Amino acid sequence: GDSVTQMEGPVTLSEEAFLTINCTYTATGYPSLFWYVQYPGEGLQLLLKATKADDKGSNKGFEATYRKETTSFHLEKGSVQVSDSAVYFCALIVPQGGSEKLVFGKGTKLTVNP
């Protein structure tokens, strides 16, 4: 079935370090890909998305490129801040049964130290 695999966490970085969180997927057809972020005690916020191959999603300094040949959507940021500490989820949308459901990875917890 359709699935998303994220790198296991937790990830701990120092402020201004480079961030990469790997995400690969398995899907039939052509899914749309998303990164969501969850801050402590809150729901999920959409961080960025890409809807077709070679699309690059970007927001708040984060970027991810939809790579169909490697079925990947890795999240990157050049210089992380303490405020980026959160759990990051990679997800895809699978059109199913006339509706759409999000399939999520397990999440990667990021801690950024000052």
Place this chain on the structure above:
Amino acid sequence: KAGVTQTPRYLIKTRGQQVTLSCSPISGHRSVSWYQQTPGQGLQFLFEYFSETQRNKGNFPGRFSGRQFSNSRSEMNVSTLELGDSALYLCASSFAARTSGRSEQYFGPGTRLTVT
């Protein structure tokens, strides 16, 4: 524009009881989806409603049910609660009218359910 709201934010129930959670979508959004988040299983899709009709359902037992009202507000109900139902229940709304694979889902803060 107000975001997705969920009530209550926290609930404590006893095994065997039932519970109803409420979700109000963003104004204009007609699709509401529910997800369960647990440390062990992560985020799992429960069901989705559009225009008062359930369009899709995840792999959860029949104890989990939902409905949507004409104003797009949605409720989910869990009957005969089990300890394993303790989780964060998240509601998401989107504008999607048709399946496109491009719809953005906007999440509420969730309802934290604890079953003792």
